[in-house]
């Protein structure tokens with residue numbers, strides 16, 4: 001793995017109004033990224049998805065974006081089955097990565113991911129973000145990618161923020177002053193960090209954050225590349 005890695009991802013859900021602008025920013029800055037799309041988005045925007053897939057990894061953000069804490073085993077399985085069917089038709093292969101809607105995942109959820117052939121999950125928020133408790137936050141977890149103890153084939157790519165768990169995520173980036181991030185990265189550059197936004201987020205400060213990460217020599221990798229780096233021999 002390079003010294004400093006940034007996992008860039010977009011959760012593509014609801015609509016895709018900002019996607020063109022996001023992709024332009026990625027292209028301009030040679031950013032490699034993973035797009036976690038819902039099955040509903042895949043269905044509705046087939047042509048766009050196929051086009052984005054030429055340059056970006058497309059991974060699974062469930063089918064309908066319903067939160068997994070409200071779903072039974074059968075319903076969760078159906079979410080995955082429907083997504084995988086569609087994905088297979090599009091890409092003639094299985095999706096590798098998953099992100100749970102609103103980061104809500106539990107042991108059972110991780111188990112069915114592994115059973116369905118997923119190689120990595122990127123749902124877990126491993127440290128406490130100030131001011132707001134993530135719905136999926138369940139206490140401290142490792143801050144760098146790791147294998148789940150009971151699920152040795154499933155890599156977790158945690159959604160890691162800056163110091164104190166301040167997320168590098170759309171709403172935070174656009175609402176907090178850019179200067180704050182500049183100071184945080186001046187003090188400390190974690191070896192692994194995650195930059196994530198939604199397909200409908202405000203893009204205020206987004207490009208500046210990418211430039212900042214670039215200036216700190218971060219290498220942008222997608223989920224598949226991170227998985228390849230951590231693959232167990």
Ligand SMILES: [Zn+2]
Nearest residue numbers: 011013101102
């Ligand atoms: Zn989502």
